[in-house]
Amino acid sequence: MLNKDFFLNESDFDYWNQSAEYRFILRSFVARKFEEFCSEKKRIGIIKGPVHLAIGQESIPACVSEYLNNHDSVFGAHRSHAHYLSLGGSPSELLAEILGSPKGLSSGRGCSMHIFDKKVGFMGSVPIVSGTFALAVGSGFANQYKGNDSISVAYLGDGSFEEGVVSEGLNMARLLRSKILIVVENNQYASHMHLSLRQPKDLIRKLSDSYGIKYRQVDAYDYYQLNQTLKNAIYEIRNEQIPYVVECKTFRWKGHVDWRDDINVGVTRSMEEVKAWKEKCPLNKMLDFYSNEEFLQKLDSLETEFNKILERTLEEAILDREKSASYEELTSHTLKNT
């Protein structure tokens, strides 16, 4: 699903909706611009809480979401803005949430690290590493149990595979025939630590194999390979009622948390490495390829409209979040039924 909020008119919408490639560009572009905006606002202190940016990793949700609908259930972790937006989520409600505004998705209860929006099937993201993984397995099991057409998606970082619950969950996913797509965003780092310091080579593939779960590895910077792999995987999950792991090799351009470009929390990757990845950027490659006049004009008006939405939301949120909160606003829904 695409979010219609930032199109001036039906024809712009139809333009971006004309093919999978165009939708891919749209989703990636929107996520990129959104996070560049957040990055800047964090730098100058308007965003107060931590933000984990996925700039450089947008291609993955941009492709996954192409094959999902609003009845599917998606679960994530601390780095989930792009996952949410790519489902057609609302950039203004997300931004308001990140800014701690009462108009945010959860009225500021969770900010950047806790995103919930049932409307688009985003069932929840949390910062506890692997915290939602087995929930997603359970959700995929429920979809199989109910015999419906829906599937569940778990987004995981490479670091997640170090938590015991992921091993347990993989085993259970196969036993229960959970209809789950397990998307591993392998960006080589977990905060400051490189993969090689944390895991033996190919652990993610080997674990998946050991637990009898279908596995594919893809280069997430190769749009066609990524798209085809995810399309096939999701088709198989829906039709054969099986769990499936897709490990996506990717890279985040920012540090672990907040706006800094590279080396925060002691990450010691080289600027050359970052540069090499940036040069391969699948979004930029697409933008270059489609650079005809109409495209550029459409892109330009999209960006203008999108920026307006973000600026307007920001302005409002800054005022709204100054209003003092009531006790009821703070405590309601601690239990669902009372």
Add this chain to the structure above:
Amino acid sequence: MKYQESIRKAFYDCLKESDDVFVIGQGLWSPWYVGKTMDKLDEIFGKNRLIDTPISESAVTAIGIGASIENLYPIIVHPRMDFALYALDAIINQSAKWSYLSEGKISAGPLFRLIINRKGEQGAQHSQSLQSIFAHIPGLEVLMPVSSQQAYDMFVYGTFTKNPVIYIDDRAFYEEEEEVVANQVDVYNTKFKNSFYAKKFSNQGDILVISIGDASLTVEEVRKDIKKTGQNFKHFTITSLNQIDLLKGGIQEEILNAKHLIIAENSWPVCSISSEILALVLEKGLNKNFESIPKRFNLPNCPAPSAKRLEDIFYLAKDDLAKLIIEKI
């Protein structure tokens, strides 16, 4: 010495004192998570003694416990108390039971360092203050230092005692300063000191405020404000949370002499340390001179929100506490 420096000094002194001390946990080779409490320790003592780990809290914690069974002195670090919830089996089902079940012949008593880091819009899973969960369990010692001296002494004690010690440091204290006497590291002589039971801030006035953890900072701010008007109140902090000894902590007399009691803790009220203190006061009949009903000052019954405007009414507010105290005066 700043609170955070005294923790680092305690690390340093323990590592220096015995090669059998090692540290294991996340972020040790890039200790940005933990203020200045672990600066350069990995460079000084080596990466074989400061072991940075994969994201595997459950196994990491249990491994520390296993090494303790073999008489090493492990210090297990969880940069957020919330992350240690993956390790509850290791701590509660295992570590807390070994001495009892082996009739004292085998102990599994590492130091568990759990850090609280609240506010800053970090929200429901990065801001919890879960001392009560651990305090509930026989076989653990739960310590929550509120001064630089305590931070140092309790750390050294917790490292070398054969009891499992839950050492909870709250980043709210890191900049607080106090002179520290730090020459008592002795592997073989670890005694639970009387100074671990409580910290006295003031014993003036008819009102007694007992705090737990970082609530002590809020209470002290209130005391400074109120003092300007010439008024004062007693303030003690309970720092050994599941071995509460009012007598040894020097609070029993103060409670008996007080006319009003307020207990402040930045955690939820149900089954809290505050409830425990209140129960003890009643059980021991220490409320004979009370002229008002004792009052607990805790968090609202909901998870920690992220947005600052919600945080502002979630955490204990200085003004509310001041009002409460002034009403009693």
